[in-house]
Amino acid sequence: MTHQEHRHQAPASVNCAVLTFSDSRTEEDDESGRLLRQKLEEAGHKVTDYGVLKDDAAVISRKISELLDREELQVIITNGSTGVSHRDVAVEAVSPVLEKKLDGFGELFRYLSYQEIGSASVMSRTIAGMARGKVIICLPGSPAAVRLAADSIILPEIGHMVREVSR
Numbered sequence: 001m002t003h004q005e006h007r008h009q010a011p012a013s014v015n016c017a018v019l020t021f022s023d024s025r026t027e028e029d030d031e032s033g034r035l036l037r038q039k040l041e042e043a044g045h046k047v048t049d050y051g052v053l054k055d056d057a058a059v060i061s062r063k064i065s066e067l068l069d070r071e072e073l074q075v076i077i078t079n080g081s082t083g084v085s086h087r088d089v090a091v092e093a094v095s096p097v098l099e100k101k102l103d104g105f106g107e108l109f110r111y112l113s114y115q116e117i118g119s120a121s122v123m124s125r126t127i128a129g130m131a132r133g134k135v136i137i138c139l140p141g142s143p144a145a146v147r148l149a150a151d152s153i154i155l156p157e158i159g160h161m162v163r164e165v166s167r
Helices: 003-009 031-042 057-068 090-097 103-123 143-165
Strands: 015-021 046-053 075-079 127-131 134-139
Touching: 003 143, 015 031, 015 057, 031 046, 031 075, 031 143, 046 057, 057 075, 057 090, 057 134, 075 143, 090 127, 090 134, 103 127, 103 143, 134 143
Parallel strands: 015 046, 015 075, 075 134
Antiparallel strands: 127 134
């Protein structure tokens, strides 16, 4: 079966959780989280969970584990804490739960990002993968990065990813 046929059989709407990891943002001023929720909902997806968590690996790990236990949830998308500073811990908190990694997601994101911001894109540790029948995507926290990932990768492929993970 071709990727076009897989996409055609993919769900048009999926249930998503959106998490922002930041020591400085709140739900009131979380532009990236708001943008991601808006884009998902405009595309017909349902955002069932949203929150802003501190850059703390233990807190992040607990929340991801809690969300993985939610049967109706299909996708977890995070933003923030994917850089190289000592406070950026999303990758360390999420990677251990991934059963399969989608290396191409990060590679494609960095390639697209390079076209916009140049060599600084090498400092992005954006990752994606699958765990317990769910898709998990970790994005940088800037609105530009969220927009780029949503428009170029997530929205075109989210249903397809969910179809493949749930098989």
